[in-house]
Amino acid sequence: MFRATLQEPAGRAVFDKFKINATPTMMLLDGGGAEVDWSVGYRPPGENVQKALDRMLSGTDTFQSLSAIYAKDPKDVATVFKLARKYGDRFDTAKADAMYREVMALDPDGRAGTFTHEGLKVTAPYAEFAEFAMARTAAEARPKPDPALMKAFLAKHPQSRLTKQAYDFMEGYYGSRGSKDEAAAFFAEYAAKFPADPMVLYGWLARVVRDKGPIDKAMELAAKIEEMTDFNPSPSVNQLLAQAYALKGDTAKVEEVYGPEFMKERVSGLAYSLIAYANYWIEQNANLESALAMIETALKLESDNISILLRAATAYAKTGKEDKALAIYGHAFAQKSWDDATLLWQYAGFWARQNKNLDDALAAAKRSVELLPGLNFLWGTLSLVYEKMQNYPEAIKAAEKALETAPEEAKANSQRTIDRLKEAQNKK
Amino acid sequence: MKKAVFLTLLLVLVSTASAEIWFKGTLDQAVAKAKTEGKLVLVDFYSYT
Numbered sequence: 001m002f003r004a005t006l007q008e009p010a011g012r013a014v015f016d017k018f019k020i021n022a023t024p025t026m027m028l029l030d031g032g033g034a035e036v037d038w039s040v041g042y043r044p045p046g047e048n049v050q051k052a053l054d055r056m057l058s059g060t061d062t063f064q065s066l067s068a069i070y071a072k073d074p075k076d077v078a079t080v081f082k083l084a085r086k087y088g089d090r091f092d093t094a095k096a097d098a099m100y101r102e103v104m105a106l107d108p109d110g111r112a113g114t115f116t117h118e119g120l121k122v123t124a125p126y127a128e129f130a131e132f133a134m135a136r137t138a139a140e141a142r143p144k145p146d147p148a149l150m151k152a153f154l155a156k157h158p159q160s161r162l163t164k165q166a167y168d169f170m171e172g173y174y175g176s177r178g179s180k181d182e183a184a185a186f187f188a189e190y191a192a193k194f195p196a197d198p199m200v201l202y203g204w205l206a207r208v209v210r211d212k213g214p215i216d217k218a219m220e221l222a223a224k225i226e227e228m229t230d231f232n233p234s235p236s237v238n239q240l241l242a243q244a245y246a247l248k249g250d251t252a253k254v255e256e257v258y259g260p261e262f263m264k265e266r267v268s269g270l271a272y273s274l275i276a277y278a279n280y281w282i283e284q285n286a287n288l289e290s291a292l293a294m295i296e297t298a299l300k301l302e303s304d305n306i307s308i309l310l311r312a313a314t315a316y317a318k319t320g321k322e323d324k325a326l327a328i329y330g331h332a333f334a335q336k337s338w339d340d341a342t343l344l345w346q347y348a349g350f351w352a353r354q355n356k357n358l359d360d361a362l363a364a365a366k367r368s369v370e371l372l373p374g375l376n377f378l379w380g381t382l383s384l385v386y387e388k389m390q391n392y393p394e395a396i397k398a399a400e401k402a403l404e405t406a407p408e409e410a411k412a413n414s415q416r417t418i419d420r421l422k423e424a425q426n427k428k
Numbered sequence: 429m430k431k432a433v434f435l436t437l438l439l440v441l442v443s444t445a446s447a448e449i450w451f452k453g454t455l456d457q458a459v460a461k462a463k464t465e466g467k468l469v470l471v472d473f474y475s476y477t
Binding site: 006010011017023025028029030032036 | 449450451454455456458459462463464466467468469470471472473474475476
C-alpha cells in the first residue's frame with residue numbers, strides 16, 4: 001500500500017502524475033504501473049471502503065476491464081457510458097465529456113439502454129444522462145459557469161426524470177449569477193414547475209435577499225414559505241425569513257420567526273424527538289447504547305422539562321436503570337414539587353408501576369390527596385401504592401375514597417378495584 | 429488470478445492504517461516490487477484536513 005500525501009513534495013508529484021482532483025481517492029495499479037481502477041470519496045460507514053476495494057478487485061466494470069472492452073468494440077454504448085462515468089468520478093470532466101459526446105453520437109435517440117443513478121433514484125437513457133452530465137459540467141464550471149446547456153436539456157427533454165436535478169443545478173447558478181431579471185424569470189419558471197416545494201421558493205428568496213430586493217417580492221415569498229413550513233419550521237429556513245423581514249425593517253417579525261422563543265421551541269422539539277427515538281429502540285430491544293445516549297442529550301437540552309424527565313425516567317426504568325431514573329426523577333424531584341398535586345400524583349403513579357421507591361411514592365401520594373382531596377384519581381393512585389406495599393387495609397380505604405369522589409361514569413371501575421383488593425386481602 | 433491477488437493484497441483499510449503499513453520508498457519502487465511479487469499496488473491519495 002502506498003500513500004501519496006498532497007502536502008509532501010513526493011506525494012504531490014504522484015497526484016500530478018495521475019491528475020488526481022479529490023481526496024480521498026484509492027487507486028489500484030498493476031505491475032506495469034497502469035491504472036486498474038479507482039474509487040473517489042468516502043461515505044460512512046467504514047465498511048464501505050472495503051466494499052469499494054472489493055469492487056475494484058472484482059475485475060467487473062473496472063477502468064481496466066472497460067478499457068479492454070472499448071478497445072475491441074468502441075461502439076458499445078454501455079461501455080462508453082461507463083467509462084465516461086469513471087472519468088467523471090475523478091472529476092476529469094474533459095475526458096468524461098469527450099466520452100459522453102461519443103455516447104450521444106452513437107445513440108442520438110436514446111435507445112441503446114438505460115442507466116439507473118442510485119443516488120438520484122432516477123433511471124433514464126444513457127444518451128439523456130450523457131447530455132445531462134455535460135450540461136452539469138458547464139453549469140458548475142469555474143471560473144465561468146454556464147447554464148445554457150442545462151436550459152437546452154430542459155427544452156429538449158421536458159418530461160425527463162432528470163428535470164428536478166436540472167433545475168436544481170440551474171438554481172445553483174441563478175442563486176448568485178445572472179442579472180436580477182434573468183434570475184427572477186428562472187425562479188418564476190422553477191416555482192411554477194414545482195409549486196409544492198418550499199425549497200424552490202427558499203432559493204428564490206435567497207436570491208432576492210442577496211440582491212436586497214425587490215422588497216415586495218421578498219415579503220410575498222416569505223409569507224408563502226412560512227405558510228408551507230408552518231407545521232415543522234426549520235431554523236435554516238427561518239434564518240432566511242428573518243433576513244427577508246429585516247430588509248423591510250420589520251423587527252417584530254424577525255423576532256417572531258427567528259428569535260429566542262422560536263429556538264426554544266426547536267430545542268424542546270428536539271428533546272422530545274430524542275426521547276421518542278430512545279423509547280422506540282428500547283421497545284425493539286436494539287440500539288440501546290444509542291437510545292441511552294439520546295436520553296442523556298435530551299436531559300441536557302431540557303433538564304427542567306417535567307414531561308422530558310418523566311419520559312426519560314420511563315426509558316431508564318425499561319432498561320433496568322432504576323438508579324438513573326431515581327437520579328433525575330427521585331426524592332429531590334418530589335420535594336421540589338411538594339405543592340403540586342398533579343406532579344406528585346404522576347410521580348407516585350410512576351414509581352408504583354415500577355414497584356420501586358415506594359416509601360417516597362407513598363409520601364407523594366398522601367401529599368397529593370392532602371392538597372386536592374376531591375379528585376378520585378389521586379385517591380386511586382394512593383390505593384395503588386398501598387397495594388404495591390401489600391397494605392390492603394389502607395389500599396381499600398383509599399380505593400373507597402376514590403369511589404366516593406369519582407364521577408358517576410367512573411364509579412363502576414372504582415368498585416371493581418375495591419372488590420379486587422378485598423379478594424387479594426383474603427388470599428393473603 | 430484476481431482472487432489470488434486479492435488474497436495476497438494487504439487489506440488494512442486506510443481509516444485504521446498506522447504509519448508502519450505504508451510502503452517506504454517511491455511509487456516506482458512499489459510498482460516494481462509489486463510486479464516481481466505478482467501483486468497490485470493500492471495507492472491512497474491523501475490530504476491533511
